[in-house]
Amino acid sequence: MINTPTPSSNTNTNLSNTPENSFINICTLNIRGLNDPMKQTQLINYAESQQYDIIGLTETYFTTYNNTRTFKNHPTYHAI
Numbered sequence: 001m002i003n004t005p006t007p008s009s010n011t012n013t014n015l016s017n018t019p020e021n022s023f024i025n026i027c028t029l030n031i032r033g034l035n036d037p038m039k040q041t042q043l044i045n046y047a048e049s050q051q052y053d054i055i056g057l058t059e060t061y062f063t064t065y066n067n068t069r070t071f072k073n074h075p076t077y078h079a080i
Contacts, residue, residue: 028056048076
């Protein structure tokens with residue numbers, strides 16, 4: 001999953017204006033099954049509380065593509 005921030009009016013990409021504390025927060029989780037919608041919701045809530053930008057999930061055991069319904073149309077995270 002990737003955090004897709006909302007575009008801001010300040011689009012200056014000059015590195016000298018980048019705050020020194022601007023980091024990318026990356027997380028990897030062995031989730032051991034993510035077919036349960038409640039577990040998907042808990043994962044999203046946890047990711048938002050920790051402000052992760054990129055999350056790598058292993059062992060999701062999705063049976064079909066439709067099982068990612070929690071991640072569809074989410075305002076913060078985009079599932080790939």
